Amino acid sequence: MKIVYEYSHLGGAEILQVRYPQINQEVNDVIHAVKGRRLKESREKTKQGRMLFSPIDLNQQFLNGFNEKGFSEIRDTYTIEIPGSPVKISGAYKQVDFSKDRILVEVQFGKYPFMFYDLAKFQYFFNENKSEVGIEIVPCNNLHHQMSSGVSYGEQLVYDIERLRRHFPAVPVKIILIDVD
Numbered sequence: 001m002k003i004v005y006e007y008s009h010l011g012g013a014e015i016l017q018v019r020y021p022q023i024n025q026e027v028n029d030v031i032h033a034v035k036g037r038r039l040k041e042s043r044e045k046t047k048q049g050r051m052l053f054s055p056i057d058l059n060q061q062f063l064n065g066f067n068e069k070g071f072s073e074i075r076d077t078y079t080i081e082i083p084g085s086p087v088k089i090s091g092a093y094k095q096v097d098f099s100k101d102r103i104l105v106e107v108q109f110g111k112y113p114f115m116f117y118d119l120a121k122f123q124y125f126f127n128e129n130k131s132e133v134g135i136e137i138v139p140c141n142n143l144h145h146q147m148s149s150g151v152s153y154g155e156q157l158v159y160d161i162e163r164l165r166r167h168f169p170a171v172p173v174k175i176i177l178i179d180v181d
Helices: 012-019 021-033 055-068 112-127 154-164
Strands: 002-009 038-041 051-053 072-081 088-100 103-107 133-139 173-179
Touching: 002 012, 002 021, 002 154, 012 021, 012 133, 012 173, 021 055, 021 133, 021 173, 038 055, 051 055, 055 088, 055 103, 072 112, 088 112, 103 112, 112 133, 112 154, 133 154, 154 173
Parallel strands: 103 133, 133 173
Antiparallel strands: 002 173, 038 051, 072 088, 088 103
């Protein structure tokens, strides 16, 4: 895969470049090692029979690549209690797929709300003083058109963050848009 665009929110890219150059390079190395392969035959009306890029295959390649670089999952488990309610829900959790030295990384080939929820998880771990920067790796619009419908694209995410200005997320984030080589 190749990086076609990077967006820095609240100095996320700059923090990585200056304070975590090794991790920044490792993330780039993992991205460049992932091979876009058309493995999924579409059954959708508008793409019937076309071979598409498989989110399952891409996610597995990212998982293998990040694991080889020493990244691991971060999970925070807690009990949900809300004011005025006797209900207690134990075993709830927030989880990010890849973490190393307080840098969180999510790779998202899902629907748009999941991209936005990743930012909320970055905010949560930042507020808990368990992270400094989040990195969101998402397909660009061109790659999105070559995948199943429902997969979102990073340009929409960047556009929305720009409109929210500095209000959300209130954590440094680097968003990386990727495409096939």
